[in-house]
Amino acid sequence: MSLLESLRATDGLFHTALPPKPAGKYVHFLLVRETESFPLFQTDGSLNVIRVRAGLRSEHQELITRLMIFKRKQSSPERLTGRELLRAEGIIADEGERLCEYNSAKFCKRCPDCVLYGYAIGDQGAEKSKVYVDTAYSITPYEISHKALSFNALYEHGTMTEQGTGQTRSSFGEQDHVVPQVFFPSIVTLRDPTYPAFLYVLGNLLRTERYGAQETRTGRVYNHLVGVVFANGEIFSNLRWTQAIYDRLPERDDLLNREAVLNAAQEAYGALIEDEPVVRPWEQLGAEAAALCAEVTALYRDAGRSRALLQALAEQTRAYAAQYGPDRKAKK
């Protein structure tokens, strides 16, 4: 039996239908996001940074400046990746009965994206997100995790001087970028999963490859899946996990070794989870998580199976909307 089949058959992990109220089931996806080009995570023209303690151990209590990826800068591209698939399958559309327009008053309120990731439309109602994404912090300090790059905009002939007039244009500047191979540990939590919802959210994590500003030119990020944990409550924060990983790295003064980071991430998980007062009916880490990851990738490579998955999920979210969501109100 494949991992996914045995997961599906395990009692108590999944709801058979989306519940109307929080019902105490959580699945945590443990990711380490690795930059693969020069992404920009900024809100005000400079990269987002914050001063926090370096590690958890007493010898690492000094303050360092870390890069941050705000929560919505992670969840937005992942939502859009999922919505592309939904659009391709006709579950959402640009017009007609299935019209669903992202971040507008025309959210359809019935598709998997609306129901799982949430929406809020003034007095027309709101759906709380069932996907929690938290700010991720770089393991290494800001000083060695960024580089200022200059840019300019050329004329078609390749220089900045206009032919004929000889005038030089002023379209150049400098911008801080995150450098490649900076690691951001990040836990994504899905509340009250059904089996298709679990695969949809995990699929979005594995299939999203570009984050931050200027994502058509730079912004490649690779999501390493370190583990998947089902629990009956929340577990530790990204900040704590990042600090625990920092404690366990043999070298931390320069760019990090990927292998060392992923091992430290798994080790840190093992140490921190022991302090958490939650029941964990199912967890997979390291090689087993990689096997799960391979099965989910295979599912999304298969057009037929992924279509069946999305249609099954769309059926669940529409049933939810009809029973507990906006359509219930309309019936009254």
Place this chain on the structure above:
Amino acid sequence: MHLLRCTITLHDSVYYATRELGTLYETGQYLHNYALSYALFNDSHLQVAYFCDSYQPGYAEDLARLNAAQIYVTPALPLQVDLLLATWKIGQVSYYRRTEQFGGRNYPANIGRAKELAPGSVFVCYVISAAALRLPRWIRLGKWHSKAEVTVEALPVEQRTGPFVAAAPLNPLDLLPGVAQVFDIVSMPPNSLITHAQCVGAHYVVGAGGLPVEMRYRVPELPTVARRARRQA
């Protein structure tokens, strides 16, 4: 009675729209006890539905359940606060659709700046309950569901009567009339809090100060609800 001191440490930036000044949204430095009540008892007593069909808060109905269970949460006092300023905008799928300016009747403007409480900020609140409670270790606060750690310390329960200084900020709606004599006001929605309150009456001893014994959620009927009810009648 059980008296718990909860230390809340933010592990992510927390945002509440305490004050809205044009496109600047500012988070206050005190955490309201309604917000904390929902955060602490979201998985147990309150369980607010995922879908809500109006912006009309259901404080009275929800918090009555905590009254029934004889649980009360005080507002939180900031022990250490850092702030950060972040600009946000509402993303649009601009690669296949022309971007539009928002701002219609039902929809907020699509850009703003938020002054948020930075990770590492620390707050303290108190939970008073009739039965022993197990509080969650991690809670979600603010508009963006930010993770915060709760460490709980059980305090000895000692009751006295007389003048005392409140050990925590108080919600004046939840007090009996005449308890708070002199205080500072912290302005915030949905209702302002009071700090440094000099009080009289029966209280639990907390350090050099105290907490009034007779505190429970007393959410007044909202004028909008009354209006709607009258209209329907």
